[in-house]
Amino acid sequence: MNVVRSKVKEDKKEEYMKKLKEFFDNIKGTEGLISMKQIQTGPNNMCIIGEWKDEQSIAKARDKMIAGLDTVRPLLEEISPELGLTDPVSGPVIMEDK
Numbered sequence: 001m002n003v004v005r006s007k008v009k010e011d012k013k014e015e016y017m018k019k020l021k022e023f024f025d026n027i028k029g030t031e032g033l034i035s036m037k038q039i040q041t042g043p044n045n046m047c048i049i050g051e052w053k054d055e056q057s058i059a060k061a062r063d064k065m066i067a068g069l070d071t072v073r074p075l076l077e078e079i080s081p082e083l084g085l086t087d088p089v090s091g092p093v094i095m096e097d098k
Helices: 010-027 055-075
Strands: 002-008 033-040 045-052 086-090
Touching: 002 010, 002 055, 010 033, 010 055, 045 055, 055 086
Parallel strands: none
Antiparallel strands: 002 045, 002 086, 033 045
């Protein structure tokens, strides 16, 4: 799984969602990608969540994912001086309940 947390500028949410839709359309069909979701965790707080077949698939798609994030970076606020504009993490699923 990969998760990218960000905070969208108040007046840029509509543009952000349009660019994110373009990114999702572009990444669709990427080898190993199971699903890509966007959740809203606060008024301007967003998280992109990707589910992948394995960690190798994430690694192969990393440049494509960074390029997609680069299209929305001008629309983001700094999360903190330490993190910058995004807070990306990834790792294996170690527990699941369906």
